[in-house]
Amino acid sequence: MAYMSPRFDVVELSSGFLSFPEDDWLRLVDKVHSYKLKAKPELGIQFGAGGDTPASSLEAIGTSDPGKLINLGRKFLDAGVERLMIESEGITENVKSWRTDVVSKIMKELPSEGVMFEAADPKVFNWYIREFGIDVNLFVDHSQIVQLECLRSGIWGTADTWGKIVSFRL
Known part of the structure; x- marks a missing residue:
């Protein structure tokens, strides 16, 4: 029997530490799709999150409006993205209190089958x-x-x- 190497077909596109225009993100999605791969954009409300960034530093930066995340999420879904990854920083991670209002707004405004929440x-x-029930899509x-x-x-x-x-x- 021949050895088969693992195959990966999803490319996560993250901008937690980068700021670039929406149109560039959409071009990246198109590029990933052109290679017959699935693009999975990672969206969040907290800029600069990740690693060992203390909550106090992130709090000083502030969060972006959840509506921005939702609008961009719609554009990605319209561009053929199968699933959006919702970053936990600023929502349930590195915060003094959870932003359950953000999660509820996302669940109300975007199709649940197209959203995956990080739950670390x-x-x-x-x-x-x-x-949200047993079918909520979670990344653990x-x-x-x-x-x-x-x-x-x-x-x-x-x-x-x-x-x-x-x-x-x-």
Whole structure:
């Protein structure tokens, strides 16, 4: 049997540390698609986030309007992007209090099947599942997949979710 190398077909386009025009982002999406790959833009409300940036430094920078993220997300979806990655910094990571209003606005304004939320902590993905149900699309660390799937199936949870995560599938 011949060895098959792993195949990757998704290219994440992130601008957490860069500021460039929307049209350039859309050209990058077109370029990725021209190679028969899937572009997955990473969108957020916090500029300069990542690594070990302290919350106080990010707070001093401020966040951008969630409407900007939503408008750009619509443009990406119209350009054929299958999934948008929503960065957690400024929403549930490196903040004093979670910006659940931002998540709710995204879920209201963009199609849920086209959005993936970064959920870098079990208490974060617990909240997403509790608020939006078992089908919410989450990006978690590989070491947390079993915990997430046990939560989705109702066999794991915290005091606010244990025995309360259910679904009805025919």
